[in-house]
Each structure stands twice: as structure tokens, then as C-alpha cells.
Amino acid sequence: MIPLPADEPIIIKARRHWIMPASQIAVTVLLLLVVWSAAIGFVVIADLRPFFRDLILWGASLLTLLIVLQYFIAFMNYYLDVWVVTTKRVLEIEQHGLFNREYSEFTLDRVQDVSIETKGMLSTFLKFADIHIQTAGTNRDFYFRQVPHADQAKDAILQECDHYMCSLRGEPDRHHDDVPRSGL
Structure with a gap:
């Protein structure tokens, strides 16, 4: 890690x-x-x-x-592919084969849109979906595939984005103090 x-x-x-x-x-x-x-x-x-x-x-x-x-x-x-959302960044660590690892990250202020896409009956029943995070600028968008409880993850990402933007502007976070953070 x-x-x-x-x-x-x-x-x-x-x-x-x-x-x-x-x-x-x-x-x-x-x-x-x-x-x-x-x-x-x-x-x-x-x-x-x-x-x-x-x-x-x-x-x-x-x-x-x-x-x-x-x-x-x-x-x-499977095991070495991991997506991490912190209070400041989104990290993607993706393993390709035995000796090829890709690491990508972006700060939460670059998030433009977060959407989820549920494909098929199995993903609906087992509650997993793809998360698409669109970022500002020329960097590539992020696709997190087959994430369990993707709707909760999307809400947590958007909540952290709001909190991060408030902290960058020096404003008090009016929503974040009352709502506990999601610990998926």
C-alpha cells in the first residue's frame, strides 16, 4: 500500500x-x-x-x-487492484499481469462528476456497479469496475469533495460536521 x-x-x-x-x-x-x-x-x-x-x-x-x-x-x-479515497485524493492502484503495476491519483478538487452504472441482473442483485469519475483537465477519467455498494461509495466521494472544496476556500463545512463519514 x-x-x-x-x-x-x-x-x-x-x-x-x-x-x-x-x-x-x-x-x-x-x-x-x-x-x-x-x-x-x-x-x-x-x-x-x-x-x-x-x-x-x-x-x-x-x-x-x-x-x-x-x-x-x-x-x-483482483487482490492488488485497489481504489482508495482519502480526505484529499483518489488513488487507483491497478495490477496488470505479474510485473506491471499502474498507479494513478488526482485531488478531490478536480472531480467534475461521479456516476454509477449497474449492468445486468447479477450486479443489481449483488449490489455492485461501475463508478465513473470525470475529472477536470486533460487527465483521463477514472473507471472503478464492479465496486460493491457503489451508490454509497459515490455519495461518500461527493461528500468528501464538498468537504475538501470548503477546506480549500477556508470556509467552515456546514454539512460535514453533522454527518458521519462513510467507512465502506
Whole structure:
């Protein structure tokens, strides 16, 4: 995690919804079942010489290794992708593969619009959506994909933007003192 100054507490720390790694586990288990069912079935049904039997089992073992490696890479990409909203900035840390990490940030005064987009029945039932933060200037917009409780996150981001803008102008925050911060 990126070290933050003491005067910049974390308001929201979010990852993709848990259904993403769960679906990858299901696909991994299904692939392993297919590989080993085919390998064992072929070895049992076909009367093969020991060399060919061992070759099939080695091939199934190699496929198992590759499937499990692919799952761990996908899980690492899930776990290391994190979006953080502090009292001053929005940070996006995104892992691409094994050795490629992208870090982006912008201050809350650059936020122009925050919108959420819920796609499909599954995301509606499980309450996750994509958050789109449009920023001022030529910097790219931020898309946080499959964020759980995106509506609460959007409200918390807008609330922190208002608070940050009031602090920049030196005005007292008339709404922030009464409302507790969202701790998604």
C-alpha cells in the first residue's frame, strides 16, 4: 500500500466485488475436473503401454500446473487492484499481469462528476456497479469496475469533495460536521 500522510485518512478502500474471484474459482475447478476426468478416463479405458500412460498423466499434471498458475495470476490481479479515497485524493492502484503495476491519483478538487452504472441482473442483485469519475483537465477519467455498494461509495466521494472544496476556500463545512463519514 502507498504510505499516506497522517493528515490524510482513508475514507474508502475498495476492491472488485467478491463474485469476480469466486467465478474464477468455479472456472478453475471445472477445468481441473475436465482435465483429470479426461486423463483418468483415457488411462483406464484405453489399454496403454506404461510409457503412454505416464505421458498422459504428466500432460495432465502440466495442464493442472498451468491452470492453477493462471488462477493465481488472476487472483493477484483482483487482490492488488485497489481504489482508495482519502480526505484529499483518489488513488487507483491497478495490477496488470505479474510485473506491471499502474498507479494513478488526482485531488478531490478536480472531480467534475461521479456516476454509477449497474449492468445486468447479477450486479443489481449483488449490489455492485461501475463508478465513473470525470475529472477536470486533460487527465483521463477514472473507471472503478464492479465496486460493491457503489451508490454509497459515490455519495461518500461527493461528500468528501464538498468537504475538501470548503477546506480549500477556508470556509467552515456546514454539512460535514453533522454527518458521519462513510467507512465502506
